Each structure stands twice: as C-alpha cells, then as structure tokens.
Amino acid sequence: MSTPAPAKQATAHAPMDQFPICNGELVVGGMTLTRLARRLGGTPFYAYDRALINRRVAELRAHLPARVKLHYAIKANPMPALVCHLAGLVDGLDVASAGELAIALDTGIDARQISFAGPGKSLSELDRAVAAGVLLNVESAREVRLLADISAACGWPARVAVRVNPDFELKSSGMKMGGGAKQFGVDAEAVPALLAEIRQLGLDFEGFHLFAGSQNLKAEAIVEAQTKSFELALRLADQAPRPVRCLNLGGGFGIPYFPGEARLDLAPIGACLQGIAEESARRLPEAELVIELGRYLVGEAGVYVCRVIDRKVSRGQVFLVTDGGLHHHLSASGNFGQVIRKNYPVAIGNRMDAGDAESASVVGPLCTPLDLLGDRMMLAHAEPGDLVVIFQSGAYGYSASPRDFLGHPAPHQALV
Numbered sequence: 001m002s003t004p005a006p007a008k009q010a011t012a013h014a015p016m017d018q019f020p021i022c023n024g025e026l027v028v029g030g031m032t033l034t035r036l037a038r039r040l041g042g043t044p045f046y047a048y049d050r051a052l053i054n055r056r057v058a059e060l061r062a063h064l065p066a067r068v069k070l071h072y073a074i075k076a077n078p079m080p081a082l083v084c085h086l087a088g089l090v091d092g093l094d095v096a097s098a099g100e101l102a103i104a105l106d107t108g109i110d111a112r113q114i115s116f117a118g119p120g121k122s123l124s125e126l127d128r129a130v131a132a133g134v135l136l137n138v139e140s141a142r143e144v145r146l147l148a149d150i151s152a153a154c155g156w157p158a159r160v161a162v163r164v165n166p167d168f169e170l171k172s173s174g175m176k177m178g179g180g181a182k183q184f185g186v187d188a189e190a191v192p193a194l195l196a197e198i199r200q201l202g203l204d205f206e207g208f209h210l211f212a213g214s215q216n217l218k219a220e221a222i223v224e225a226q227t228k229s230f231e232l233a234l235r236l237a238d239q240a241p242r243p244v245r246c247l248n249l250g251g252g253f254g255i256p257y258f259p260g261e262a263r264l265d266l267a268p269i270g271a272c273l274q275g276i277a278e279e280s281a282r283r284l285p286e287a288e289l290v291i292e293l294g295r296y297l298v299g300e301a302g303v304y305v306c307r308v309i310d311r312k313v314s315r316g317q318v319f320l321v322t323d324g325g326l327h328h329h330l331s332a333s334g335n336f337g338q339v340i341r342k343n344y345p346v347a348i349g350n351r352m353d354a355g356d357a358e359s360a361s362v363v364g365p366l367c368t369p370l371d372l373l374g375d376r377m378m379l380a381h382a383e384p385g386d387l388v389v390i391f392q393s394g395a396y397g398y399s400a401s402p403r404d405f406l407g408h409p410a411p412h413q414a415l416v
C-alpha cells in the first residue's frame, strides 16, 4: 500500500485518502477496482464501502453527546442492502415516500424509530404510515386533518411531529430547505394554531422537526442553525398539547465535492449539541434529541467507476469517452442543482501511482454536451480499458439520475 499524495494548494480537491491503494489501484471494500469490476460483471458500477460507513458513524458518535440520536435519511441512498447495513448502526431511519418507508420497514428496525417527512404526502402514504406506526412529520393542516380521519378509521391515534419552517435561514448551505417562503413544513408563526388543532383532534403529538438545509461545510453555520432551531422549539413547546418527546434538529452536514472545499469540523458541532442536550434535559426532560444525516454518512464511502471506451483528441483537447455518464451520475455531471458546473474529484483508478500527466475531459456516450463527468482535469494518462473513478458518489448518485435517458443499461451497484 502506498501513502496518499500530500495535500495540494487550496484550489485542489480535498484529498480522497479514505480508500487505500494497492499496486497502483484503488481498493474499495478490500478489493482492487479491476477485481471488483470482474466481481460485479463489468463496468460501470457504484460501490459503497461498508468499513468506511462504519468508520464514519463511529467518528460521528465520538463527537455526539449520548443523548443525541442519529438517524439516516434514506433519500441520500436508498439501496436496500446499504439501508439494512445502516439500520444496524444508527438509531432511526427517516423516509420521504411510501417507497422509502417500505425499504425502512424491510430492514426490521422498530417502526417507532422511523419518521416520515415530505410535502404532499398522499392519502395512501399517510394511511400506510399510520398502520405501520411510524412518526409522521406533518407539513400542513391538510395532513393533520387527513390523519385525524385515518386515526378514527383505524382506532388508534397517529403519531405526529410538526415540521416547522423556521423564521431564519441556514447560512452558507448548498441547498436551503427552511426559512423564508418554502414548500417544506409549517411556517413557525402558523404552528401554534396547528398545535391547537392537533390537540382538538386527539392526535398523538410527539414533537418538532426542523431541517434548515443541506450540504453545509461550515461548522459555525450549522451550530447557529442548531442553536436557533432549539430556541424556536423551546418557544413552540410552550403551546404544545403535551410535553415534547421528540425533537429533530435536522442536519445538513456537507462533504467536500469541489476544488477548495475542506471536510467539516465536527468538534464545534459536537460541543454545541452537548450544550443543547444539557439544556434540553432541564427544559424538555422527556425529549429525545435527533439529528438526521444523509450524504454525510454515505457520500464519501461510495465511488462510481466507468471504463474508458475511446480516447479522442479534438483540436488539442483530450476526451476520455467512457461507458458511464450523466444518466448514471447526474450530480457529477453538474446537472443536479449546481449553478456553476464544477468537477467532482476524479482519478484513473488503475493508475493511482502514475501522477497527473495531462489535462483530459471525461465524457459519456450520450448525445448531449451535458454528458460531462470531468472537464479538463489533470489526470494520469489513460487509454481504452482503464478505469475512471468518481469519488464522493455514495449519495445522490444512482437513485438521483435519469437512468432511462438514451436507453443505455443501468450501472451495477454493490455494498462491499
């Protein structure tokens, strides 16, 4: 095994040193990429490394106070084997559709440890969630009223928490999901009236859910959001039908995707949650505190691997044409919510010791210029047959891509 390359200048990608290298090849799940490609029946593929997921959860736990429960948000990667693995490591699962609910229930986790959020839940989804006994994070008065009807029909009260659209925004978040005008949650100022309705309808009120945003790499912004979320929950708790038993403070922990980004510092977040846990023990003594993370748990443990099919030079620019593309990995192509396209970390996975030799663009087989996985990146010299690796691909990859677009086969997927 060789040591990872030293960190480069600030405009470089964060070092992708989570995977070992053996004989010049990246090792994922204990196997070199060429062997893994054989094992999976060829390229392209997604592979998620169990040991790295375990390590990530352990690192997080080391920073979290014992009172703070850790949930996995399935949306980030709903692969059943991976969700099953995580169900054994975390304290709960968060789902956002009946499909995700089924995956969560199949893991065998206690239904009481599953929560269901998301705007526009259908009547059937609400019905199935109440029958399963999961916690519903309600996002509107409509949901509350439908849940009252369902509760009356099935003979037990729905378990509900109110998802609050806070009166502040998460700073420096990749994706804002709370504050201002949003389709998510109930505006903080409208929550007291909804709490009164929940009381009157006899639903089983458990607490609050706040989710300020996603993909945040600034610890101080996350600390501020958690602090403000906690303060808001304390204010709202005064008007609740009964003492708060569950307070979900969201998450939004980011991972470094682009040049110049660095890994999140967990220490200040852990310290902040420690303070919140202590105050919560006094002011909300029955409450379980929860944070819900998606990409932070799985994103760095996953790679997407495709094979170079053709090497072309067009007017001096090298193009590595691969068997993978945006239809498998929309996020890496820059078309999943990015304003300005930036490169994910990319390497030639079977030439890890070769050093950066040339500027090359990695493209796929689709007839659209959007099918770009790496734009003029410094890479090892690659020829047809070589393996291109896209790092940071364990979240919002396979399930967040338009796999039918242009009719190529879907990639393989494995937890290794």
Ligand SMILES: *Cc1c(COP(=O)(O)O)cnc(C)c1O
Binding pocket: 073, 075, 076, 094, 117, 177, 211, 213, 214, 215, 251, 252, 253, 292, 293, 294, 295, 296, 395
């Ligand atoms: C998307 C989402 C998450 C997960 O976000 P990550 O950035 O993957 O951690 C968590 N909670 C809610 C409510 C979400 O919508």
